[in-house]
Amino acid sequence: GQQLNQSPQSMFIQEGEDVSMNCTSSSIFNTWLWYKQDPGEGPVLLIALYKAGELTSNGRLTAQFGITRKDSFLNISASIPSDVGIYFCAGQNFPGVAGNMLTFGGGTRLMVKP
Amino acid sequence: DTEVTQTPKHLVMGMTNKKSLKCEQHMGHRAMYWYKQKAKKPPELMFVYSYEKLSINESVPSRFSPECPNSSLLNLHLHALQPEDSALYLCASSHSGGARDTQYFGPGTRLTVL
Numbered sequence: 001g002q003q004l005n006q007s008p009q010s011m012f013i014q015e016g017e018d019v020s021m022n023c024t025s026s027s028i029f030n031t032w033l034w035y036k037q038d039p040g041e042g043p044v045l046l047i048a049l050y051k052a053g054e055l056t057s058n059g060r061l062t063a064q065f066g067i068t069r070k071d072s073f074l075n076i077s078a079s080i081p082s083d084v085g086i087y088f089c090a091g092q093n094f095p096g097v098a099g100n101m102l103t104f105g106g107g108t109r110l111m112v113k114p
Numbered sequence: 115d116t117e118v119t120q121t122p123k124h125l126v127m128g129m130t131n132k133k134s135l136k137c138e139q140h141m142g143h144r145a146m147y148w149y150k151q152k153a154k155k156p157p158e159l160m161f162v163y164s165y166e167k168l169s170i171n172e173s174v175p176s177r178f179s180p181e182c183p184n185s186s187l188l189n190l191h192l193h194a195l196q197p198e199d200s201a202l203y204l205c206a207s208s209h210s211g212g213a214r215d216t217q218y219f220g221p222g223t224r225l226t227v228l
Contacts, residue, residue: 032214042118042204042219043157050214088156092215100145100208100215101170104212106157 002027004104006089012113013083019076022085023107028069029091033102034061036088044086047074084110117141121226126226127196127202137188137205146188147217148180149204157204157219162189164210179188195227 006023013019031050031071035043040073047058049065056063060074072091076083089105118139119180127133137146145164145173150155162170163182177199202224206217 031214031216035219040202040224042120042222043207045216045218048216064131094212094215100212100217101159101162102157102217107154109154109158 002103003104004089004091004103006108008108009106010109010111012111013079014113015080017079019083019110020073020080021089022071022073023089023091023105024071025091025103026070029093029103030069031092032062032063032065032072033090033092034072034074035088035090037088037107039085043088079110081112084112086110118205118207120203120220120223122223123221124224124226126228127192127195129197131195132191132193134192135190135203135205136224137190137207138186139207139218139219139220140186141207141218142185142209143207143218144185144210145208145215146182147208148178148188148190148205149205149219151202151204151222158176161190191221192225195225197227200225200227 004023008021034046037043047063052069053067054065060077087108090102121136148160151157160174165181173179177194181189202222204222205220208215208217
């Protein structure tokens with residue numbers, strides 16, 4: 001199925017660094033979501049964006065819904081070791097039938113610099 | 115409370131076995147979802163239930179049989195699975211599938227088919 005373009009695929013972080021990742025799509029979405037997944041666990045919702053241009057923060061996390069409705073970015077400020085994990089963006093449209101369809105990005109794997 | 119629970123946490127089964135995965139939520143959500151996730155990949159949608167009725171089936175093989183006994187429970191019955199069906203199976207729920215709807219995921223069941 002369709003998958004959003006998420007970059008970078010992986011990155012190493014050092015404690016205290018700021019982190020940026022983004023997601024782009026060839027089609028528009030009504031909602032952008034950012035999830036974090038730890039190994040062996042389910043994705044946990046971090047931020048939901050419902051309006052083009054919206055900028056939303058959740059603690060050290062900030063995400064924006066692109067004006068064109070085809071992209072979104074997530075920033076993490078002053079990273080800490082527990083930020084390690086896989087971050088997924090997801091675009092959502094209401095398909096006209098009951099239930100929502102999420103289209104996921106390929107994920108960004110955050111790892112700690114040795 | 116945004117908790118979705120799944121049991122069992124881990125499941126090992128042979129190709130001739132019949133087993134079931136269970137998902138439960140008490141958030142009053144009326145849409146529930148099954149996803150399959152392979153290692154290092156994003157979740158892939160399998161089924162969507164809305165108001166206890168199957169609304170989306172993403173061409174999933176018949177060896178996977180979903181069931182929604184009531185608005186809080188979602189089951190996935192497994193029969194005659196193949197080793198390639200080994201994956202993390204995730205359940206999610208959301209309010210009703212509307213435009214501002216947000217899916218919350220459970221911790222998943224790690225399935226191994228021998």
